[in-house]
Amino acid sequence: MALPIVQMVNVEKWYGNNHVVKNCNLSIEAGEFLTLLGPSGCGKTTTLRMISGFELPSSGVVKFMNENVEKKEPYERDVNTVFQNYALFPNMNVAQNIGYGLKVKKVPKEEIARRVDDMLKLVQLEGFEKRRINQMSGGQKQRVAIARALINQPKVLLLDEPLGALDMKLRKQMQIELKRLQRKLGITFVYVTHDQEEALTMSDRIAVMSEGVIDQIGTPKEIYLHPKTRFVAGFIGESNLYDGIVREIEGDEMVIGTEVGVFPALKKQLTGGTVKVNDPVTVCIRPEKMKAGITEPEGFYFHAVMKEKIFVGNLTKMIAVMNNGNEIRINRIDEKDLPEPGQEFFLSWDTEDAVVIPSRSPIALDTADSIEAAAAAEQPEET
Numbered sequence: 217m218a219l220p221i222v223q224m225v226n227v228e229k230w231y232g233n234n235h236v237v238k239n240c241n242l243s244i245e246a247g248e249f250l251t252l253l254g255p256s257g258c259g260k261t262t263t264l265r266m267i268s269g270f271e272l273p274s275s276g277v278v279k280f281m282n283e284n285v286e287k288k289e290p291y292e293r294d295v296n297t298v299f300q301n302y303a304l305f306p307n308m309n310v311a312q313n314i315g316y317g318l319k320v321k322k323v324p325k326e327e328i329a330r331r332v333d334d335m336l337k338l339v340q341l342e343g344f345e346k347r348r349i350n351q352m353s354g355g356q357k358q359r360v361a362i363a364r365a366l367i368n369q370p371k372v373l374l375l376d377e378p379l380g381a382l383d384m385k386l387r388k389q390m391q392i393e394l395k396r397l398q399r400k401l402g403i404t405f406v407y408v409t410h411d412q413e414e415a416l417t418m419s420d421r422i423a424v425m426s427e428g429v430i431d432q433i434g435t436p437k438e439i440y441l442h443p444k445t446r447f448v449a450g451f452i453g454e455s456n457l458y459d460g461i462v463r464e465i466e467g468d469e470m471v472i473g474t475e476v477g478v479f480p481a482l483k484k485q486l487t488g489g490t491v492k493v494n495d496p497v498t499v500c501i502r503p504e505k506m507k508a509g510i511t512e513p514e515g516f517y518f519h520a521v522m523k524e525k526i527f528v529g530n531l532t533k534m535i536a537v538m539n540n541g542n543e544i545r546i547n548r549i550d551e552k553d554l555p556e557p558g559q560e561f562f563l564s565w566d567t568e569d570a571v572v573i574p575s576r577s578p579i580a581l582d583t584a585d586s587i588e589a590a591a592a593a594e595q596p597e598e599t
Contacts, residue, residue, distance in 0.1 A: 236428055248421060426445075440452055461496055476518060523543070
């Protein structure tokens with residue numbers, strides 16, 4: 217088995233008393249597009265900067281091709297970084313910006329010109345070599361920054377939210393363009409973003425970070441369909457989350473008790489660990505898996521009242537309210553047999569569409585405590 221191109225082993229990062237990255241263990245394969253995804257302040261950019269050498273780990277080991285590099289300067293590592301602000305030289309034209317790194321390395325002028333031409337073709341900016349940077353659009357500047365990084369032929373390209381300054385339409389175009397470039401070149405991309413759709417669109421694997429910890433690493437499909445923590449379930453895409461406790465376990469099935477009621481679940485849909493009776497759990501059902509109908513379904517169901525229906529082109533988004541006041545999100549492509557706002561309806565889902573996650577989050581623990589207290593209060597007193 218080939219060695220990972222980048223490894224982080226038990227890496228910690230402190231800024232004074234602020235524990236920014238906690239026991240980070242990460243292996244990045246050669247030629248893959250890996251995204252560090254998470255909210256602001258989760259440690260993803262600091263992790264990227266420790267890979268690049270712009271930050272040193274407080275402890276732990278950073279390796280490139282099995283060689284320890286945590287004490288090497290950025291220019292001693294076979295990486296290049298593209299920043300959100302692009303950091304282009306306004307006094308240079310496009311060709312001069314792209315070839316700057318080669319000029320510093322004293323590469324012959326003929327070689328620089330040839331490689332700059334190659335890069336212009338790669339990022340589809342032929343004919344722009346004499347253009348000044350202040351005459352370029354946001355998307356064009358981003359391509360120049362990528363070309364300047366790629367011309368040095370790094371083994372790893374690090375990208376720190378490079379699409380953050382672009383409008384939505386251009387961002388979507390550049391997402392596809394970046395993935396095309398990565399596949400064509402076969403270079404390892406490590407990408408930082410807080411945008412879930414961006415990560416799902418481009419990545420081979422996603423490392424979801426929360427409060428300095430990598431909560432889960434997996435393919436976009438694994439992360440979306442089988443989240444292993446309550447945070448991942450709530451952060452990736454839209455989710456309906458039910459906190460509760462395991463009431464029963466028998467064979468391949470479980471019974472989950474929640475504030476909205478009791479329903480069955482499948483053991484094969486359990487992610488992120490094991491559970492036993494009375495353990496707190498979070499159940500995740502995606503909005504597109506929710507069933508809303510005016511005809512009573514077979515099996516279990518709940519009553520809900522439609523609050524709002526929003527047509528967004530390719531689907532209808534709905535918000536409903538359950539008996540305890542919880543709001544539930546439902547997405548449907550067709551509008552057949554859908555209840556109208558203010559109408560009561562039957563809410564259900566298939567058991568194989570409900571992911572059960574062992575949870576020690578404060579929300580899940582508080583909910584479990586309240587369910588247990590309510591169950592105890594319902595027990596008849598012994599005489």
